[in-house]
Structures are given as C-alpha cells and as structure tokens.
Amino acid sequence: MARFDFDLFTIGAGSGGVAGSRRAGSYGAKVGIAESGRIGGTCVLRGCVPKKLLVYGAEFVDAFEDSAGFGWSLGERRFDWARLIAAKDKELDRLHGIYVNLLKSANVATFEGHAKLVDPHTVEVNGKRVTAAHIMIATGAYPEMLDIPGIEHAISSNEALDLKALPKRVLIVGGGYIAMEFAGIFGTLGAKVTVAIRAAQVLRHFDQDVRSALTEEMTARGIEVRAHTHVTRIEKTADGLVATLKDGTKIAADAILYATGRRPNTRGLGLAEVGVRLNEAEAIVVDEAQRTAVPHIYAIGDVTDRLNLTPVAIAEGRAIAETLFNKNPMMVDHHNVPTAVFSQPPVGTVGLAEHMAREKFGAIDVYRSRFRPMKGTLSGRQERTLMKLVVDRKTDRVLGCHMVGRDAPEITQGLGIALQCGATKRQFDRTIGIHPTAAEEFVTMRDKVPEPKAEAAN
Ligand SMILES: Cc1cc2nc3c(=O)[nH]c(=O)nc-3n(C[C@H](O)[C@H](O)[C@H](O)COP(=O)(O)OP(=O)(O)OC[C@H]3O[C@@H](n4cnc5c(N)ncnc54)[C@H](O)[C@@H]3O)c2cc1C
Numbered sequence: 001m002a003r004f005d006f007d008l009f010t011i012g013a014g015s016g017g018v019a020g021s022r023r024a025g026s027y028g029a030k031v032g033i034a035e036s037g038r039i040g041g042t043c044v045l046r047g048c049v050p051k052k053l054l055v056y057g058a059e060f061v062d063a064f065e066d067s068a069g070f071g072w073s074l075g076e077r078r079f080d081w082a083r084l085i086a087a088k089d090k091e092l093d094r095l096h097g098i099y100v101n102l103l104k105s106a107n108v109a110t111f112e113g114h115a116k117l118v119d120p121h122t123v124e125v126n127g128k129r130v131t132a133a134h135i136m137i138a139t140g141a142y143p144e145m146l147d148i149p150g151i152e153h154a155i156s157s158n159e160a161l162d163l164k165a166l167p168k169r170v171l172i173v174g175g176g177y178i179a180m181e182f183a184g185i186f187g188t189l190g191a192k193v194t195v196a197i198r199a200a201q202v203l204r205h206f207d208q209d210v211r212s213a214l215t216e217e218m219t220a221r222g223i224e225v226r227a228h229t230h231v232t233r234i235e236k237t238a239d240g241l242v243a244t245l246k247d248g249t250k251i252a253a254d255a256i257l258y259a260t261g262r263r264p265n266t267r268g269l270g271l272a273e274v275g276v277r278l279n280e281a282e283a284i285v286v287d288e289a290q291r292t293a294v295p296h297i298y299a300i301g302d303v304t305d306r307l308n309l310t311p312v313a314i315a316e317g318r319a320i321a322e323t324l325f326n327k328n329p330m331m332v333d334h335h336n337v338p339t340a341v342f343s344q345p346p347v348g349t350v351g352l353a354e355h356m357a358r359e360k361f362g363a364i365d366v367y368r369s370r371f372r373p374m375k376g377t378l379s380g381r382q383e384r385t386l387m388k389l390v391v392d393r394k395t396d397r398v399l400g401c402h403m404v405g406r407d408a409p410e411i412t413q414g415l416g417i418a419l420q421c422g423a424t425k426r427q428f429d430r431t432i433g434i435h436p437t438a439a440e441e442f443v444t445m446r447d448k449v450p451e452p453k454a455e456a457a458n
Helices: 015-026 041-046 048-070 081-105 177-188 208-220 310-325 354-361 375-379 408-420 425-430 439-443
Strands: 006-011 031-035 108-112 115-119 122-125 128-137 141-143 169-173 192-196 224-226 231-237 240-245 250-253 255-258 262-264 297-299 339-341 347-351 364-371 385-392 398-404
Touching: 006 015, 006 310, 015 031, 015 041, 015 081, 015 108, 015 128, 015 310, 041 048, 041 081, 048 081, 048 177, 048 375, 081 108, 128 310, 169 177, 169 240, 169 250, 177 192, 177 208, 177 339, 192 250, 208 224, 208 347, 208 354, 208 385, 208 398, 240 255, 339 408, 347 408, 354 364, 354 385, 354 398, 385 425, 385 439, 398 408, 408 439, 425 439
Parallel strands: 006 031, 006 128, 031 108, 128 297, 169 192, 169 255, 192 224
Antiparallel strands: 115 122, 122 128, 141 262, 231 240, 240 250, 339 347, 347 398, 364 385, 385 398
16 A cells, blocks of 8 residues: 555645646656645736736737837727726636646646645645645745735735726836836826836846836836835825825825735745745745755745746746656756846846846956837837847856847747857857847847946946
C-alpha cells in the first residue's frame, strides 16, 4: 500500500500550481490540488488576462484618433464600459472552464476550499485530511491596502477590473506596473487620472530613461503624476471621494485605486508550525530548486515574492514536476526574464537597467534612440518611442534592452532570446533589420551615449 494518498499535493490552483500539477500528472504521478477561490488564479481571473482585455479595449481610442490622418472619417463613436466588462467576464468563464478541464484530463484530483498544513506531510481542506509525499505551495499574493483613515473607500486591482461604470475621475496610488497599466486604461478611455507616488518617478527599479520617457508620454496624454507624496486620508462626500495628500492638497475622485504592492498569501497555512521559513515580507524562502526549509515542501510563484510574473510561476511549477517525476532535474533561470508594462505607451524590458549594469560591470556602453515612429507622420501623433541598449564594454555582450513605445512587449520577447544566448552588440549590428519597422532601430544603433557626469538620482 502507498505510504501517502498523493505523490504531490499542490495548494493553490493559479498559474504555477496548475502548470506544475498538470505536468506531474502527465508523468503518471498521483496529484491533488486545493483551491480556495476559482481555479485559474490571479493571472487568468484578476490579473494579466482581464487587464490585457481592458488594455485592448482602450487601444481603439488611439486607432480612431490616428485614422483621420490616413483618410478615414469616422461616424459617431460610443464606448460602453458595461459591455466590455460583460465580454471580459464571459471570456474569463471560458478560461476558467478550460483550466478545470486541463486538470481533469491530467488526472489531477481537485479539492475546493482553503488548505492548510497540519503536519509536514498532511494537508487539511474543508476538514478533510490528505497526505502527500511532496507538497507544492502555490498560493500567490493579494493586493496590500495601506492602513490610512478611509481606506475602506478605496479599491484594489481586483475591484478595478469589475467596476460597474467607468469612473470619470480616478486617483491611482502607487507607481508600479499595475498602477501604470490602470492609468493607461482609465486615462485612454476618457477618465481624468492622477497618479500619486512617493518616489520622484514611476516604475522604481526600471531603467531611468524608461521611467522618464513613460512619465513624459503619460503626462502628454493628460495623466497627472504627483511625485514625492502620499495619501493621508480618504473621505466620502456627496460628490464622490476626496483624498488628502501629504501637503494638504485635496483630490476629488470617483474611484481611488491602491496599487501599492502585493503581499504573499502565507497566513493561515500552518507554514511556520511545520518548519517552512518565511522572510520579513512574509514570503516563503526557497533555494534555487524551489525547496523550502522542509526539503519535500516546495514553493513557487508569487508566494516566494521574487519575480512575480506568470511565466516564471509556470516555469517553476513545471521544473518541480520535471525534477520529481521525470528524472529531469530542472532549475529556473531568473536572469534575463523579459517583462512588459502594458501602459499607454507600453514598456518592454529585458536584462539590466543602466544603473544596475554600471554597478555590476563598471565599464558599460549605452546606446539610446528617441524617435517619432513612422505612423506618427500622417496621424500627427507626437508620441516618441524610446529604445536603449546597455552593453558590457569588456565583452561587448548586450546586458539590457529597454523600450517605451508601440509594440514594445512584442518586440522585447525576441530580444529576450538574444540575451539568453549571450548576444553581443556586434551580433546585433550584423543582424539585418526589417524595414520599415520600429524594431529595426535595435539593430541599427551606432552612437554611444556620452558618459554621464553624475548618477541620476532616484
Ligand atoms: C492586475 C495584475 C496584472 C498582472 N499582469 C501580469 C502580466 O501582464 N504579466 C505577468 O506575467 N504577470 C502579471 N501579473 C502577475 C501574475 O498574475 C502572477 O505573477 C501570477 O498569477 C502568479 O501565479 P501563482 O501561481 O504564483 O499565484 P496565483 O495565480 O495568484 O494563484 C494562487 C492561487 O492560490 C489560491 N490560494 C491561496 N491560498 C490558498 C489556500 N490556503 N488554499 C487553497 N488555495 C489558496 C488563490 O485563490 C489563487 O487562485 C499581474 C497581476 C495582477 C494583480
């Protein structure tokens, strides 16, 4: 008789949990998975997918505006937010169904309810106890709301995706990628958007030129960025909501969205009791093979708070399945992971920002290009694209590629492969461009940016 009920039991059926469980099931392992919400998790139900569908909805505005320069005369335009939300919800239901079926077809047993560990090999879900040889924690993260008076009137990204009506005035608190994406959605669809950030500029940790270019272009689109500030209180009035900033300024809004960070879902799981170690941010500490302090308990994805991206969570889940059930030990390389911000305009980035490269490699060369793309000539759109390469002077290896402009996420995916292969600037130069595209600029940049006199601050 088997010593355990399952070879692998996964807690959390989001991107990483589902991917890892399915892969393990496909190798014949006996797998169970518990989910306290809906199968699919953050990315599918309240993250990447619904967000991107709303971004697509917003992008039509630019297309309508630009069309006049190309000879189009448009009739009346009317946007119906409720219709977009209903269409989005229908698509999410479809995807949820697909995820349920994917688990079924991989013979993964699903358990509905909040799961917790009762001992190192036993998980309890809704009063039912099961044992497993290996346990994979894939419980993700949740939006953190700051503790200020009136915070109950604010919403997180979860609610922002389900608003009944498009707010006319939106205050977004936070300057990370989620904040920028919602600023783009609401702003492009016609809301008056204000972004309040503690730092000098948006997108902390990104390349300085990316931060400046995005701020500039968003400002040109009418989004107001209030730097070096924070909200001290929120009040509900007859006219909606009023937020008071640090300096006493009041901002009236119909919706106040907090995008100030996400906290790993580690509470109530019984982790510390069985010996799983957490860090000060309450994230699970793992080694390069995703093992926690208890070697047969693994953790993947956002609950480990490292690179909080769907493809990373998926790769980590699959790596565990490969290692345990396919005699194919795998570890996920967290270097050169391409990533995007689906703002207006969008950002694509892979590798090191200039300041990181300088710190790590010392002597670097920087190539930068800022130009108005061809489409802007007839449309009259003034928006300028930024492209930037960071190169190690000693080896000529390209360390970072950064872009702000149309199609940046699509272009950056290909550059990610080049960086994974260790491509040099000479190899970029020898690559023939596709003409006429914006992307060809990445293989035609010749002039080095002069060395900066002093590091840019913040
Ligand atoms: C608004 C937004 C936009 C995003 N956009 C992008 C993007 O464009 N690209 C990108 O790569 N990433 C994006 N992300 C991040 C991405 O969604 C996450 O990195 C990804 O979902 C992490 O997957 P995961 O498996 O770690 O966790 P999740 O997908 O969060 O899944 C965790 C699951 O565990 C369940 N759970 C939690 N606790 C328990 C418990 N005790 N018992 C049972 N079940 C439990 C939860 O209900 C959830 O379903 C976005 C996130 C947000 C919020």
